[in-house]
Amino acid sequence: MVTAAQTLLSRLDDLVPRHLELYEDLHRHPELSHQEHRTAGIVADRLRELGYEVTDGIGGTGVVGVLDNGDGPTVLARADMDALPVREESGLPYASTATGTDAEGDEVPLMHACGHDMHVACLLASAQLLAEDRGGWAGTFIALFQPAEEIGIGATSMVDDGLAQAIPIPDVALGQHVMGLPHDTVASRPGPAMSAADSARVTVHGRGTHGSMPHSGVDAVLLASSIVVRLQGIVARELAPDQFGVVTVGSIRAGSKSNVIPGEATLLLNLRSYDDATRSQLREAVERIVRAECEASGSPRPPEITWTDPFPLTDNSPEVHARVSAAFTEHFGDRAIAMDRSTGSEDFSDIPRALGAPYLYWVWGGFDPETWHRAAEEGTLHSTIPGNHASTFVPVAEPTLRTGTSTMTVALMTYLAKGV
Numbered sequence: 036m037v038t039a040a041q042t043l044l045s046r047l048d049d050l051v052p053r054h055l056e057l058y059e060d061l062h063r064h065p066e067l068s069h070q071e072h073r074t075a076g077i078v079a080d081r082l083r084e085l086g087y088e089v090t091d092g093i094g095g096t097g098v099v100g101v102l103d104n105g106d107g108p109t110v111l112a113r114a115d116m117d118a119l120p121v122r123e124e125s126g127l128p129y130a131s132t133a134t135g136t137d138a139e140g141d142e143v144p145l146m147h148a149c150g151h152d153m154h155v156a157c158l159l160a161s162a163q164l165l166a167e168d169r170g171g172w173a174g175t176f177i178a179l180f181q182p183a184e185e186i187g188i189g190a191t192s193m194v195d196d197g198l199a200q201a202i203p204i205p206d207v208a209l210g211q212h213v214m215g216l217p218h219d220t221v222a223s224r225p226g227p228a229m230s231a232a233d234s235a236r237v238t239v240h241g242r243g244t245h246g247s248m249p250h251s252g253v254d255a256v257l258l259a260s261s262i263v264v265r266l267q268g269i270v271a272r273e274l275a276p277d278q279f280g281v282v283t284v285g286s287i288r289a290g291s292k293s294n295v296i297p298g299e300a301t302l303l304l305n306l307r308s309y310d311d312a313t314r315s316q317l318r319e320a321v322e323r324i325v326r327a328e329c330e331a332s333g334s335p336r337p338p339e340i341t342w343t344d345p346f347p348l349t350d351n352s353p354e355v356h357a358r359v360s361a362a363f364t365e366h367f368g369d370r371a372i373a374m375d376r377s378t379g380s381e382d383f384s385d386i387p388r389a390l391g392a393p394y395l396y397w398v399w400g401g402f403d404p405e406t407w408h409r410a411a412e413e414g415t416l417h418s419t420i421p422g423n424h425a426s427t428f429v430p431v432a433e434p435t436l437r438t439g440t441s442t443m444t445v446a447l448m449t450y451l452a453k454g455v
Contacts, residue, residue, distance in 0.1 A: 039171040039452035040366065040445045043164045047437060054160045054440070055432055057081075059129040061152035062429070065118030065145040067135050068183035069192075071096040074116045074155065078180045081159055085166040087178065090201045094192030096182040099202055102166055107174025110450045111205035111392065112161065112443060113383055114154035115184035121146040124426040149423045150213035150401065153430055155180060157211075157439035164444055165451075172451040177202050179386070187232070187346045190385035199390060207355055208387035208394040209446050211439065215420040215428075216400030217407045218435045221363050221442045222374035223397035225356040227309045229349035230279075232380035233318060233342055235304040237262070237325055240336040243298030252296050256289045258332040259300035262325055263287070266304070269320045280317055281307035281378060307378050309348065318342070346380035352393035359395050362449045363442065374398055379423070399442050401430025 057077070066074055075096045082089045087100030096116070122144035123131045133145040147153075162178045179202075183189030216222065239259055244252030263284050270280045282304065289300035304321060308314040322340055329338050363371035374397060387394035400407070402420050410419035421427040449455065 038365070038448070040362070040448035042171050043168055043444055043448065044441055046164060046168065047160070047440060050160050050163055051433065051437060054156045054436060057159065058152055058156035058432060058436060061155060062147050063129050063131055063133070065131050065133055065147045065152070066116070067120065067137060067145065068117040068186045068189065069095045070135065071116045071182050075180065075182070078116070078155065078159065082162065082178065085163055087162070087166065093198055093201060094182060094189060094196045097189070097193040097196075098180040099198070100162065100178045101202055102162070102176045104169045104175065105173045107172070108206045108450045109175040109177065109203045110447055111177040111179055111202070111208040111387070112158055112447060113179040113181055113208065113210045113386060114158040115151045115181045115189065116155055117151060117183055117185050117189070118145050118147045119149060119185055119424060120144065121148040121424065121426055123148070125429045127429060146426065148425060148428050149185065150428070150430055151184070153213050153401065153435060153439060154211070156436055157443055160436070160440040161443045161447060165447070171453060172448060173453050174451045175203050176447065176451065177205060181386070184382055187344045187380070187382045190382040194385060194389040198386070204390055205387070205392045207450055208390070208392045209359070209443070210383040210394070210396045211442060212381070212396070212398050213401040213430050213435060213439060214398040215402060215422055216398065217404035218400045218402055218431055218438055219370050219404055220372060220400040221367055221370065221397060221438070222372045222399070223351070223356055223360050223363065223395065224374040224376065225351050225353040227348060227376060228351050228374060228396060229377045229379055229381050230307040230309055231311070231314050231348040232344070232346040233306045233314065234344040235321065236341045236343060237302040237304060238339040239300050239302075239325070239329055240334050240338070241296070241298045241300070241332070242335055244296050246294035246296055249296060252298070253333050253335065255297050255300040258328060258334065259287055259289060259302055261332070262302065262328045265324045265328060266321065269317060269324070273316070273320055274313065278313055279309045280313050282317060282321070307380070309376070311348070346382050347384045347388065349381050349384050349396050351395050355393050355395040359446045359449050362445050366441070366445045395446070397442070399438055401435040403431060
C-alpha cells in the first residue's frame with residue numbers, strides 16, 4: 036500500500052537539483068548567530084513563492100511560514116540557520132571562504148560546520164512538497180527557521196518576541212539534525228535524548244606580586260588550579276553512580292610573564308546533565324566550590340560567576356516517538372534505528388515547551404555508509420568520520436538531502452495525512 040508520504044516523496048527527484056543548488060549556496064555563505072540576514076531572506080522569499088503566510092524578523096532573524104490546508108492537526112517543524120566561527124578545510128568546490136565579525140568585534144572565519152545549511156534545505160524541500168500537492172493531507176503546517184541555535188538563545192528569542200501570537204499553536208513539534216551516521220540511516224529515541232548544558236565564566240581574584248615574593252600576594256594561578264582539581268570531585272564523589280553529569284573546564288587564562296604572579300584568573304566551564312535535578316546540583320556545587328576555594332586562598336574579593344549559553348534538556352515525548360518511529364520503520368526498514376543518548380545539546384525544545392506541544396527530535400546520517408561501517412569494524416570511526424563542529428564536517432550532499440527531506444516528510448505526514 037502506497038502511503039501519503041510516499042506519494043509526496045515520489046516527486047522528490049524533481050526537487051532535488053534545485054535544493055542541492057540552494058544547499059551549496061547556503062554552505063558558501065554561512066552567517067553567525069543572529070546575523071542570518073541573507074539566509075532568512077532566501078527562506079522567506081521561497082516560502083512566499085510557495086504560498087505560505089510568512090512572518091519574518093521574529094527573534095531578530097527568525098522566519099515562520101504557515102500553510103493552512105483545511106481542518107486537521109497543526110504541526111510545526113523547525114530548522115536552525117546559523118553557522119560557526121570555524122575555518123573550513125573540506126576542500127570541496129563549494130567550501131566556505133567567508134569571514135564575519137563576532138560579538139566581540141573580531142573578524143573570524145565562517146563555516147556551516149554543524150549542518151544547519153542542510154537542515155534549511157531539507158525543510159524547504161518538505162515545505163515545497165506539501166505546498167504543491169495538498170490532496171493527500173489536511174491541517175496546518177508551520178515551517179519554522181530559527182536563528183542562533185549555536186549559542187543556545189535562538190529559540191527563546193523567538194518565543195520572547197511573540198512567536199505564540201504569530202502562529203497557530205501546534206499540536207506537535209518536530210525537529211531533526213544531521214550527524215556522523217550513514218546517510219541512509221535515521222535514529223530516534225523516547226525520553227531524554229540530548230543533554231541539558233550550561234556554561235559559566237568564573238573570574239577569581241588574588242593579589243599580584245613578584246615571583247620571588249609569593250608570600251606577599253595571593254596566587255590566582257594556584258587558586259584557579261585548586262578549583263579545577265576540586266571540580267573533578269563533583270561527578271566522581273557527589274553524583275550517584277547511576278546519575279549522568281559532565282563538568283569540563285575548557286579554558287584557564289591568567290598571567291603574562293614567568294616571574295609575575297597574577298592577581299586574576301578566568302576559567303570557562305561547561306556542564307552537561309540529563310535531568311533538571313542533576314543540572315541544579317551541578318550548578319550549586321560549582322558555585323560552592325569556587326567560593327570555598329577563594330575563601331581558603333584568602334582571596335581579597337569574592338569571585339564573579341556568570342552563567343551563559345543555557346541549553347535545555349531534549350526530552351522526547353514517548354507518544355510522539357512511538358507514532359513517528361513506527362512510520363520511520365515502515366518507510367526505511369532496518370535503516371530506522373534506535374538513537375544513542377547524546378551528550379550534545381540543542382535549544383529546539385524551548386519552542387514546543389513554551390507552546391505547550393509534545394515533540395520529537397531525531398537525527399539522520401550524512402556520510403558514506405560503506406566508509407562508516409568499515410571504520411566502525413576497524414575501530415577508527417572517530418578518526419574517519421568528522422564530528423559536528425569539525426573543520427571537515429560536511430555531509431555528502433546527495434543523498435543526505437534526499438534522506439533528510441524524506442525523514443521530515445514522513446514524520447509530518449504521520450500527523451497530516453488524511454485518514455490518520
